[in-house]
Amino acid sequence: MYTTKTSLFWKFVVYAVLILGVAVFIIPFIYMLLTTFVDNAYTLPRPSEVFSVTPNLDNYETVWNRNNFFRYFLNSLLIAGVSMVGSLFLGALTAYAFARFQFPFKEFLFRMFLFTMMIPVVLAIVPQFTVISNLGLVNTYAGLWLLYIGGGVVGSTFFLRGFFETIPKELEDSIRIDGGGNWRIFWNIYLPLSKPALGTMAIFSFSGTWDEYFVALTIIKDEALRTLPIALMMFQGQHASNWAWIFAASIIALLPVVLIYIIFQKHFVKSGLSEGSMKG
Amino acid sequence: MASVKPELNQAPKYNQQPNPRSEGKKKAITKGIKQWGEVFPFIIIGLIGAVVFVIYPLIKGVIMSFQDYSIIPGAESPFVGLENYKEAFRDEQFKYAVRNTLLNTVVTVPINWFLGLVFAVLINMHFIKYKIAFRTLYYLPIITSWIVVAFLFRFLFADGESGLINFLLHTKLGLIDEPISWLQNQWTAMLVIWTFHIWKTVGWTVVIYLAALQGIPKELYEAASIDGANGLRLFRNVTIPLLGPVTIFVLINLVIGAFNIFPQVYFITNGGPIGQTEVLQSMIYKEAFNNFNFGYSSALGVMMGLTIFFVTWTQQKKIGNQRYF
Numbered sequence: 001m002y003t004t005k006t007s008l009f010w011k012f013v014v015y016a017v018l019i020l021g022v023a024v025f026i027i028p029f030i031y032m033l034l035t036t037f038v039d040n041a042y043t044l045p046r047p048s049e050v051f052s053v054t055p056n057l058d059n060y061e062t063v064w065n066r067n068n069f070f071r072y073f074l075n076s077l078l079i080a081g082v083s084m085v086g087s088l089f090l091g092a093l094t095a096y097a098f099a100r101f102q103f104p105f106k107e108f109l110f111r112m113f114l115f116t117m118m119i120p121v122v123l124a125i126v127p128q129f130t131v132i133s134n135l136g137l138v139n140t141y142a143g144l145w146l147l148y149i150g151g152g153v154v155g156s157t158f159f160l161r162g163f164f165e166t167i168p169k170e171l172e173d174s175i176r177i178d179g180g181g182n183w184r185i186f187w188n189i190y191l192p193l194s195k196p197a198l199g200t201m202a203i204f205s206f207s208g209t210w211d212e213y214f215v216a217l218t219i220i221k222d223e224a225l226r227t228l229p230i231a232l233m234m235f236q237g238q239h240a241s242n243w244a245w246i247f248a249a250s251i252i253a254l255l256p257v258v259l260i261y262i263i264f265q266k267h268f269v270k271s272g273l274s275e276g277s278m279k280g
Numbered sequence: 281m282a283s284v285k286p287e288l289n290q291a292p293k294y295n296q297q298p299n300p301r302s303e304g305k306k307k308a309i310t311k312g313i314k315q316w317g318e319v320f321p322f323i324i325i326g327l328i329g330a331v332v333f334v335i336y337p338l339i340k341g342v343i344m345s346f347q348d349y350s351i352i353p354g355a356e357s358p359f360v361g362l363e364n365y366k367e368a369f370r371d372e373q374f375k376y377a378v379r380n381t382l383l384n385t386v387v388t389v390p391i392n393w394f395l396g397l398v399f400a401v402l403i404n405m406h407f408i409k410y411k412i413a414f415r416t417l418y419y420l421p422i423i424t425s426w427i428v429v430a431f432l433f434r435f436l437f438a439d440g441e442s443g444l445i446n447f448l449l450h451t452k453l454g455l456i457d458e459p460i461s462w463l464q465n466q467w468t469a470m471l472v473i474w475t476f477h478i479w480k481t482v483g484w485t486v487v488i489y490l491a492a493l494q495g496i497p498k499e500l501y502e503a504a505s506i507d508g509a510n511g512l513r514l515f516r517n518v519t520i521p522l523l524g525p526v527t528i529f530v531l532i533n534l535v536i537g538a539f540n541i542f543p544q545v546y547f548i549t550n551g552g553p554i555g556q557t558e559v560l561q562s563m564i565y566k567e568a569f570n571n572f573n574f575g576y577s578s579a580l581g582v583m584m585g586l587t588i589f590f591v592t593w594t595q596q597k598k599i600g601n602q603r604y605f
Contacts, residue, residue: 014402014405014408015408017398018399018402018414021418022418025420025421025479025483026420028436029420029432031436031444032432032435035435044435046442046447047442047447090326091326093322093323093325094323096322097322097323097326098323101318103315103316103319104315104316115589116330116334116335116338118585118588119581119589120540120560120561120564120584120585120588122581123337123338123564123578123582123584123585124341125337125565125568126337126351127336127340127341127344128333130351131332131336147333150328150334151329151334153329153330154330157326186322203423207423207425210425211425211427213427213543214565229425229427232427232428236431243435247431247432247435250428250432254425257424261420261423
């Protein structure tokens, strides 16, 4: 049995480095949180002010009731929620097709999928807009959902296919003996066994659309239909110097994603996560 | 898509007397159609989605790059050959964008890779408790909003003594003589952008390496330690070689990520001061949506896409068919 003995000193050093790393990631968030407790922050609050605040929810209340913030929050929840469920379902369906079936041009199609993933998204925004415009879906959530779900299918297929291929084919036999077909195999075997991968994808999908700014800005024109990221940018434009408000709004905007992350965190697989790093 | 549907609707003609040579070919086609019939309900929606919202827009984008494109319905969009591409090389702004995009790649990829590997190895050490907690915290910046984190960085790097970074470096530590106006100068603004980029994305590298490290079978270490290897030698002779393929995967993705830098710049400096921190994607976006130069914007996008494609393609072979997904 191998054991590498590590002296107490080195253990201490390693822990110190890791905790330093955590501090670098966490302290900015804490500083942001403290700033939201500052009263009347019409100018940039001094660090000494920020460190001596007493927690209160005044700024949160102000922000929540101001500029239809609540409305935008619900809008974003609706958009990200539907997109997440749609993306998961469509991604799983398409990945299942690629993972379990043999058919002509399969690898060609898959390579084409891969190819499109390397191309910067901005190149496609203008033509995507014309497609939505031709469908008469500008300024509707349907247009936005189509773009998020349809545009995201390539990445989710790529992500889930690899995972589906690790599921042993023998598991299908019991369903086949019962006379079940491809749909039941998909529903009763592939989906339940892929919970970790689907959970990971749920995090990406939700946080991706929740935070999406550029496409939403081109598709949505109506003020009442705006999403949270757009509202945040506008809010920041109007109250440029009131950081307490801006961060109170920001923290409200962060909450759902952090919640989803914590809920699905258990299922977080090793996974490629290429989505996460690249498109934010 | 269009090529598939007619095939499916045409019933194979069995009544014809086939000649023996085309028999095999015909069988293959029939088999292919049957296979498509099976997979059809599962693949069709995804395929339509990808074709309509991804593949078609990309092709259309390439075509637009050769046009003086007008978005107004009915207006003409004359073809102008390579004019949009030539334009790029006369454009001062484009030089800045290319320079900054490359610089971002050269600066952030090595740092990101190194930090990611080190943190992953440390978290994976056998005596470390709360591995999952560390992983969760390191990954936290990845899932938070670009816009919010950009606000946060602008706030931390604010001018004067009230910015936390200036406060720490000047007032507390005395490392700098006077507070720095971080976002007002080209190079300090770039420094902020790079820091932002690394801070926001390094968790991804940590998570990938951590997964790879945990995938290395314990027996390999046991075997090596029986042979008398320990500590550093185990790391050098067992861990490093086994991480090879993951490293290539990580590097490719880091390069693509660094190349695709966009919200980092758009939300922090918006290209300023005077366009000196502009990068390719933010320039592409602004040319299209602020200046309505759709053709020119597309030409920039095509050039950028080709570069990324080239980099990925040449490296892809090294990964082979291994997938880390």
